[in-house]
Amino acid sequence: MKEKIIELKNIQKVINNKLILDKVNISFECNSFTTIIGMSGSGKTTLLNILCGLEYPTHGEVFVKKTNINNLKKVQLTKFRSLNIGYIFQDYNLIDYLNVKENILITLMVNKQKVDKIKYLNILKFLDLEKIEFVVANELSGGEKQRVAIARTLVGENKIIIADEPTGSLDFITAKKVIKLLKEAVNEFDKTLIVVTHDPNVAKEGEKTFVVKNNEVKMLKNKFEISEIEYYLSNDGKNE
């Protein structure tokens, strides 16, 4: 069995007196690809935010690379996160006035880390960004921005990549390409990938799939059963 890189132990999350997540005991293995599905409002983004330390659980513990991240001071946690976790936000989170190269390297610059030029050029090629390396972000298409956001998570030493609906605003063909690239990145750049999605075609690509439902997070037993995934994403599978 592969080593666990993230472990959530007995997580509960209450927001404004409302129970969002409860009894969450899940883990993610090194170099694996996990997908997370669930109805809108079920708590998927909350779960991602908790596992990377952007939000604190009400109860329970989060271990990332054996470190209890909730015991870290805020400054240490921010540093720990930027060194270990790349987050692909749904709205890409690029800096509009910086060009592609600057956006990709920004985290390394902020952390005063050395840029591995060969790796950077490999990633540019891998994601087909070579021709637009010096174009500023606000002149890019949605698909191009998406690839820059992915490149930014690949270039660093961070072993974990989490993505919240990375294909949400993409057309079918581009979405397929993005998932293929992310999957290849798991192998090529030795990463652990966690993807939240509404798309059953994306969900079934994961080696494991978790469902967030009724405040709990369960592993889908038969992830190849697309009808089961569709059930969880349909009204029949909504929170009771």
Ligand SMILES: Nc1ncnc2c1ncn2[C@@H]1O[C@H](COP(=O)(O)OP(=O)(O)OP(=O)(O)O)[C@@H](O)[C@H]1O
């Ligand atoms: N800051 C907040 N204040 C109040 N309620 C919140 C806050 N953040 C999340 N919630 C509530 O927690 C629940 C889960 O939200 P979350 O964003 O995790 O859902 P989601 O599964 O990611 O939904 P979607 O698929 O629409 O992105 C929702 O009911 C939401 O209203």
Ligand SMILES: [Mg+2]
């Ligand atoms: Mg969400």
